[in-house]
Amino acid sequence: MKIVKGIFYFIWIAAIVVLLIFFIASPQSFTAENIADFLSRYNNQLMFIYIIVSLVRGLFLIPSTPFVLAGIPLFPDQPFFVFIVSLVGVAAGATMVYYMSDLLGFSKKLEEKYPSKIEKWHQRLNSPKASLIVIAWSFFPLVPTDIICYVAGIVKMPYRFLIAGVMIGEIVLIYLYVYGGMALV
Template sequence: MPRKGKIVIYSIWVVIIVVLAILYFLSPETFSPKSITEFVKTFNSEMLWIYILLSLIRGFFLIPSTPFVLAGALLFPGRLLLILVISMIGIMLSATCIYYFSDFLGFSKRLDHRFSSKVNAWRSRFSSSKSVLFIAGWSLLPVVPTDFICYAGGILKAPFKYIFTGVFIGELILCSIYIYFGSNVLQLL
């Protein structure tokens, strides 16, 4: 893609993320599971399709999946397995896109140039099959963004199968906890 095209796409993406971040800081309740649930409920007959669409596109804007997973459990309490499948498809789509587009702007060349010894050390760590455990552990922690590990893996050219497997294992456990235990807690509130 020509340099100007990259700049335009990157600028639009950054503007959208900045606007969403400002909205989040000005009105964090808008992004709460209850608010997302209420928004989706306004489309009563299309509710499941809207939820699927939102779950699939939220990763492109680096919006955390947690509120969507919890909102799905609130919206569809009788279809928790379906919510788990939809959530995992959305998360894995996001992880895959971030991995493959992470070097879209050429950051790996800059990192290689500035921090070549550290980059090579991390590249070798990510190239081991043991990295799946590290990535799964990272994905399991709700306070650290999974998108970051996918981004780093993409820049470092880590084997996709290790990134994908680690994210899948960690997020499957975390989403299962959110859906099956979180939905009960949220129902009480």
């Protein structure tokens, strides 16, 4: 099991490093327009590619916003499709990040290095107000939702409260992105 974890960890880190290098070398490639352009090259498989990319982006800690915004010009007559795919992608990303915090062994390292901070977050995310914290965090567009999912995985926040908070916060945000964006297009 340790070897599999090590291989998975190496592949995951290598993929993030490659994406980060590509982002630094070519940040214009990660705009909503360029993502839409890339996806439109594969017009016959476009819906399938959009769904797959929306589902796996969470593995690489890539924010969902550019993909939601890219879906607007890609599927201008299907806002509900973009909305649903984006929500499912956010749920998949949140779930992957939540469970990866333990799978990759980061939680033990952080607990050893920052025990007081981990305890503080443990108290916050295992309190009756925990879902409200997650809802607010998920709704605020300037902070990555993946961070709260990662911390929730480390402190063992009940998954059902995490995913409910993420979905409530993201439903509003994605709705505004999709239908507001469609109105602008």
